[in-house]
Each structure stands twice: as C-alpha cells, then as structure tokens.
Amino acid sequence: MTARRPLSVDLVLVPVDASDESADAVAHAAAIAAEYDATVHVVHVLAEDVVEAIENGEVDDAQVAADSEAITETAEEIAAANDVSVSTSVAYGFSTKMKLRHPGSVVLDTAEELEADFLVVPREPVSGDPGEILAKAAEYVLLYASQPVLSV
Incomplete structure (x- = not known):
C-alpha cells in the first residue's frame, strides 16, 4: 500500500x-519539489532602485542582466543538486507607474499566473541592504497567498 499524500x-x-x-x-x-516530483x-x-533606473533609462542593462544571470545560475545549481528541473523569470518588484505593485503582490501575481501549488519565500532580516527587497514581501505573501507557504 502506497502512502497517500494530502x-x-x-x-x-x-x-x-x-x-x-x-x-x-x-x-x-528544491527539497520540496524533489519530494513531490515537482x-x-x-x-x-x-529592487526599487534598479526598476527606477531601468524606467528612467539610467542603468547599465548589461550589469542588470549579469546580476540576474548570476542569481539564476546559483538557483539552477541548487536545483540540479536536488535533481529538480527549474524555470526562471525576472519581475519588477516596484513600479513608478503602478501604486499597488510591490514585491509581495509580484510574488502572488506570479504564483497565480504560473498556477503554483506551493510557495517558498525568504524571510530576511531587514539590514537596509538595497538588494534585500523580499524582507517585507514574506509577511504579505503569508497573509494573502491561497497556496501553502513556507517562509525560511
């Protein structure tokens, strides 16, 4: 008899x-995905400063792409170590044109668009580092997600 997963x-x-x-x-x-064959x-x-620079045409596109690629490569290496396939995307965490666009809403919108079944969000200490934009998003996602959420 096979154990049934709820x-x-x-x-x-x-x-x-x-x-x-x-x-x-x-x-x-990746560990959760490996467990569920997902x-x-x-x-x-x-981050907000990057989005503003992009929208104002004041950013080095090559540097933004390189930073994003480095983050993506790290994620792909971690997933590969767990024998899990991974897809990636990039999203603006903020907008100078849309008041209600913030990291938490971006996460939930992406989850809905992709029909995600489970969310894992980093819960970061707020150190003031501009690269750490997901610190407050975790609370928002925990409050409003319709999927199960693990905050780590």
Missing part, C-alpha cells in the same frame, strides 16, 4: 533577490 504539488515558486536567504529558500524549494520556478524580483 497535498499535490507540481510547481514550487520561490522569489529571490541578491541575498543569502534567497539561496536558502531555493534549497528548501518543478521549481525561480522569479528574480528586481
């Missing part, structure tokens, strides 16, 4: 930024 998980969503806590969240997401989707959420 939860069905096909896709685990994990938002990331440039923090160490994000890499830890990817590791947890895939992981990593969404790199861009």
